[in-house]
Amino acid sequence: MAAGIAPAAAAPANHQFVIAIAGMRFGAAPAGLKVGDTILWVNRDIVPHTATARDRSFDVTVQPRQSVRVILRRAGAIAFYCRFHPAMQGRLAVAAR
Numbered sequence: 001m002a003a004g005i006a007p008a009a010a011a012p013a014n015h016q017f018v019i020a021i022a023g024m025r026f027g028a029a030p031a032g033l034k035v036g037d038t039i040l041w042v043n044r045d046i047v048p049h050t051a052t053a054r055d056r057s058f059d060v061t062v063q064p065r066q067s068v069r070v071i072l073r074r075a076g077a078i079a080f081y082c083r084f085h086p087a088m089q090g091r092l093a094v095a096a097r
């Protein structure tokens with residue numbers, strides 16, 4: 001290996017996680033989230049939903065049968081909900097990288 005070149009395995013890898021929305025509920029939040037990871041919000045319902053962080057770090061509308069990517073930009077416990085159906089709620093635990 002050439003001097004000064006780190007092995008590829010040492011590079012921090014960003015991962016994509018899926019949260020499905022179905023039956024007017026968010027699916028379980030994945031474990032092991034880190035800053036820089038992506039959430040793919042997948043709406044399996046026939047009505048639009050949003051994934052809206054209470055701290056406004058993300059706010060996306062997901063049309064029926066569509067999906068939207070959100071990159072996690074901050075660490076912490078991030079509560080989220082749907083602006084159209086405020087009873088729909090969840091929480092992400094995002095670790096610093």
Ligand SMILES: [Cu+2]
Nearest residue numbers: 049082084085
């Ligand atoms: Cu909704």
